[in-house]
Amino acid sequence: MEQIRRTKIADVLKMKDFGTVINVKGWVRTRRGNKQVSFIALNDGSTIHNIQIVVDNNLFSEDFLKPITTGACLNVNGTLVESQGKGQTVEIQAKEIEIYGTADPNTYPLQKKGHSMEFLREIAHLRPRTNTFGAVLRIRHNMAYAIHKYFNDKGYYYLHTPIITASDCEGAGAMFQVTTLPLDNPPKTEDGVIDYGQDFFGKMASLTVSGQLEGELGAMALGAIYTFGPTFRAENSNTPRHLAEFWMIEPEIAFFDITDNMDLAEDFLKYLIRYALENCIDDLQFLNDMFDKDLIERLQSVLNSDFIRLTYTEGVKILEESGQKFEFPVYWGADLQSEHERYLVEKHFKKPVILTDYPKDIKAFYMKQNEDGKTVRAMDVLFPKIGEIIGGSQREEDFNKLVNRIQEMNIPDKDMWWYLDTRRFGSAPHAGFGLGFERLLLFVTGMGNIRDVIPFPRTPGNAEF
Ligand code: 4AD
Numbered sequence: 001m002e003q004i005r006r007t008k009i010a011d012v013l014k015m016k017d018f019g020t021v022i023n024v025k026g027w028v029r030t031r032r033g034n035k036q037v038s039f040i041a042l043n044d045g046s047t048i049h050n051i052q053i054v055v056d057n058n059l060f061s062e063d064f065l066k067p068i069t070t071g072a073c074l075n076v077n078g079t080l081v082e083s084q085g086k087g088q089t090v091e092i093q094a095k096e097i098e099i100y101g102t103a104d105p106n107t108y109p110l111q112k113k114g115h116s117m118e119f120l121r122e123i124a125h126l127r128p129r130t131n132t133f134g135a136v137l138r139i140r141h142n143m144a145y146a147i148h149k150y151f152n153d154k155g156y157y158y159l160h161t162p163i164i165t166a167s168d169c170e171g172a173g174a175m176f177q178v179t180t181l182p183l184d185n186p187p188k189t190e191d192g193v194i195d196y197g198q199d200f201f202g203k204m205a206s207l208t209v210s211g212q213l214e215g216e217l218g219a220m221a222l223g224a225i226y227t228f229g230p231t232f233r234a235e236n237s238n239t240p241r242h243l244a245e246f247w248m249i250e251p252e253i254a255f256f257d258i259t260d261n262m263d264l265a266e267d268f269l270k271y272l273i274r275y276a277l278e279n280c281i282d283d284l285q286f287l288n289d290m291f292d293k294d295l296i297e298r299l300q301s302v303l304n305s306d307f308i309r310l311t312y313t314e315g316v317k318i319l320e321e322s323g324q325k326f327e328f329p330v331y332w333g334a335d336l337q338s339e340h341e342r343y344l345v346e347k348h349f350k351k352p353v354i355l356t357d358y359p360k361d362i363k364a365f366y367m368k369q370n371e372d373g374k375t376v377r378a379m380d381v382l383f384p385k386i387g388e389i390i391g392g393s394q395r396e397e398d399f400n401k402l403v404n405r406i407q408e409m410n411i412p413d414k415d416m417w418w419y420l421d422t423r424r425f426g427s428a429p430h431a432g433f434g435l436g437f438e439r440l441l442l443f444v445t446g447m448g449n450i451r452d453v454i455p456f457p458r459t460p461g462n463a464e465f
């Protein structure tokens with residue numbers, strides 16, 4: 001075969017120099033045709049769109065063409081021509097074809113169409129080759145890039161906080177333990193308890209649930225930082241919005257109060273949505289047409305609305321007076337469920353909502369305590385179809401108040417000395433939040449299940465691939 005430099009299909013579709021011979025490589029989506037001519041729809045992942053390869057059956061033997069079936073990988077040299085058919089502007093008239101790899105139609109699971117999301121999860125190793133997952137994964141990449149760009153352009157530093165940790169940031173006790181001790185016969189102390197002194201780190205260690213505590217250390221030196229990394233929660237939540245391994249973005253900013261924090265969260269989310277609309281429109285249009293007819297409209301509507309800001313107390317009052325039947329009861333002090341959050345957003349305000357000043361007993365130890373002695377300066381951003389997309393707060397910067405809270409909540413303070421040093425030495429008002437990356441992607445892609453916006457989901461009972 002003649003050696004020609006490969007052109008990506010995304011670029012081919014923009015070309016106008018008809019008559020040139022180009023090279024494309026990719027996977028066969030479909031092949032159809034008649035005795036004289038075959039049409040191959042080829043996709044290389046660079047775009048949702050396929051390039052049509054037109055094959056004159058007189059140039060290639062039937063035996064050669066036979067294994068070119070859905071899923072096969074091809075290397076094609078051909079002439080770029082203006083397309084006769086509708087739906088595409090250019091196509092390629094094949095001159096030379098090399099089959100890199102065949103895909104036996106009897107065993108290749110991704111035949112033409114009509115697979116359920118559940119089935120595709122069972123073949124998560126192949127599902128990136130579908131239009132849907134191609135679109136989702138390209139959007140996922142674009143959102144990750146936009147997040148770094150947003151913070152970099154604003155002068156925030158990307159801080160790499162540890163994955164393995166000895167502290168439970170959220171205090172929810174939902175951590176995966178990391179150990180090299182033999183589980184069938186761990187060393188014991190004289191009191192008969194497991195001797196973690198002999199474990200790899202010389203103490204009990206786990207996978208982090210959040211990079212916030214170390215993020216605060218960064219903010220108290222660099223001024224404004226963000227983290228963007230995997231986080232882990234061993235909560236047995238089998239819902240369309242929970243993963244055991246998910247990615248979180250956590251900005252933390254010195255001298256921010258809760259209003260600055262809300263302004264940042266709103267601006268950040270709108271920036272990301274705008275970025276998706278400006279850079280991923282082909283993929284969004286596909287998802288809009290196939291899954292969620294209101295997707296693009298919903299994205300635009302969030303972009304054009306001012307988020308409602310109200311206190312938890314006011315929010316609970318609206319829910320109590322709504323006359324709505326909820327599965328979980330709502331009263332002051334209750335942790336809001338996604339049905340409550342979605343009622344406020346979708347039914348009552350029809351806009352994103354930022355709820356603030358939650359009861360201290362349902363929030364983490366580090367949140368700034370309000371003067372009323374009952375609430376803390378927490379903020380959750382609630383989105384249509386999702387519920388909570390961001391959780392954050394202004395932090396308690398007062399050493400004594402923080403220590404008291406740690407003791408009240410029975411948090412082992414011997415593990416907290418380094419965190420408390422930020423309040424011992426040069427303490428300052430500061431705030432931050434965590435955006436669940438996959439919750440963002442649920443919103444931006446319109447997908448219904450969080451397992452379908454991450455390449456290889458980890459959920460209770462599932463760590464395949
Ligand atoms: O509200 P969370 O638990 O807040 C924190 O971890 C804080 N330390 C963040 C901070 O202030 N720096 O989690 C933050 C966000 C949630 O709003 C949600 O979007 C997402 O992380 N999240 C999950 N996403 C997927 N699966 C789960 N199990 C999640 N738990 C939280």
Ligand code: MG
Pocket residue numbers: 380388390391
């Ligand atoms: Mg939360």
